[in-house]
Amino acid sequence: MRSIPMLAVDATDVFDEIAAAKLQPRRGLMRAARAEVLAAYQGYEDAAPEVGELDEAPLTDPQKEAMRHAFTVETQPMTALRGDLLKRISVARCPFCGISESSTLDHYLPKEQYPEFSIFPKNLVPSCAVCNTRKRDRIMDEGTNVRMFLHPCCDVIPDTAFLAVHTRMEADALILSYRLTRPAGMALQTFQHLRSHFNELDLADRYRRMGLEHLGGQYPALCRAYGPGEDAGRVAEKLIEGAEDFEEVSGPNYWVAKLYRSLAGNEDFCDGGFESVRPQPH
Structure with a gap:
């Protein structure tokens, strides 16, 4: 968005x-x-x-x-x-x-x-x-009388953080869950508009699936950061650096930046749990 x-x-x-x-x-x-x-x-x-x-x-x-x-x-x-x-x-x-x-x-x-x-x-x-x-051909949500989708050419997308992702390791698998949160001071109608756009385009599931696919491409870089010394801190630093780069270009609510920041705070993922995203051989 x-x-x-x-x-x-x-x-x-x-x-x-x-x-x-x-x-x-x-x-x-x-x-x-x-x-x-x-x-x-x-x-x-x-x-x-x-x-x-x-x-x-x-x-x-x-x-x-x-x-x-x-x-x-x-x-x-x-x-x-x-x-x-x-x-x-x-x-x-x-x-x-x-x-x-x-x-x-x-x-x-x-x-x-x-x-x-x-x-x-x-x-x-x-x-x-x-x-x-x-x-x-949908335009208005009859229940809220709010436009169902953002107009990328006309709407000003808020620069406050409204997209969040929860990450956890479960049985050696990485589980991602994207959601919207209403930040303090955001008008209810603005949040309803964002939420409608998010839900109607099925972005939670699309971000989840593409996030896992994206991380597969990052697997070699995560392995190098972890290194022979199994440095989980360096993996977290690598993820934070990536998040900052994405935020500078695409803003604080870019779905990849949010993913990187969440994973940087996930000790299990950083300490070898990234093996869960190793690409499978074809």
């Missing part, structure tokens, strides 16, 4: 270029809807990040279909926009989960309900396929 920079692009120019590249009759339909679409863009920017309850633009059914078609059947300008959004180094890792490669564009407001935002750059969020599939 992290914020990402907006793409420096003029949304009006994007709309005009894509509309001009479409064939008739969709070109004419998009141009006829231009005023309503651009007004919707302004409404989105004015409301952001609380865009979950925006009114739908008054488009005709053919205009709605043309707007969706502008995204799903790509023209050269749409292909260029996709590339500009996805190929930035800053969004190489999915901002929804912080785990996988950003390989798709998620419509934060779904294009089926809000076709006016089908090609609006601020509504197109780089994401991994897993998060895009899990998010689907």
Whole structure:
């Protein structure tokens, strides 16, 4: 979970270029809807990040279909926009989960309900396929009236510690358990928003599984730190150093940094328990 920079692009120019590249009759339909679409863009920017309850633009059914078609059947300008959004180094890792490669564009407001935002750059969020599939077309939590997912382009992710992981050794196996905690001073609605995002994207289990996989790759380094003298303290120091490096780049709630800090305080893991993450031969 992290914020990402907006793409420096003029949304009006994007709309005009894509509309001009479409064939008739969709070109004419998009141009006829231009005023309503651009007004919707302004409404989105004015409301952001609380865009979950925006009114739908008054488009005709053919205009709605043309707007969706502008995204799903790509023209050269749409292909260029996709590339500009996805190929930035800053969004190489999915901002929804912080785990996988950003390989798709998620419509934060779904294009089926809000076709006016089908090609609006601020509504197109780089994401991994897993998060895009899990998010689907959901927006608001009816029980809390809170948006179900963070908007990486618009929401400011708190820099106070809210992600935690508990680690323990059990029968020579490492057990990981990720959870969210509400820090002092955090507004309830902010925490509900974070918790909904965390739960709906199944991040506790995804972090657990990827954490174990990640540690397998660190096994040789942990062995070197432990050394012939079986120096558990050096293993803990190595983990703290790694946590600090990750925190400097990705912030205090990065799931790998949290894992390293928890393991650094786990005496059993540091004192040879890391053998539990030794990669198994294929």
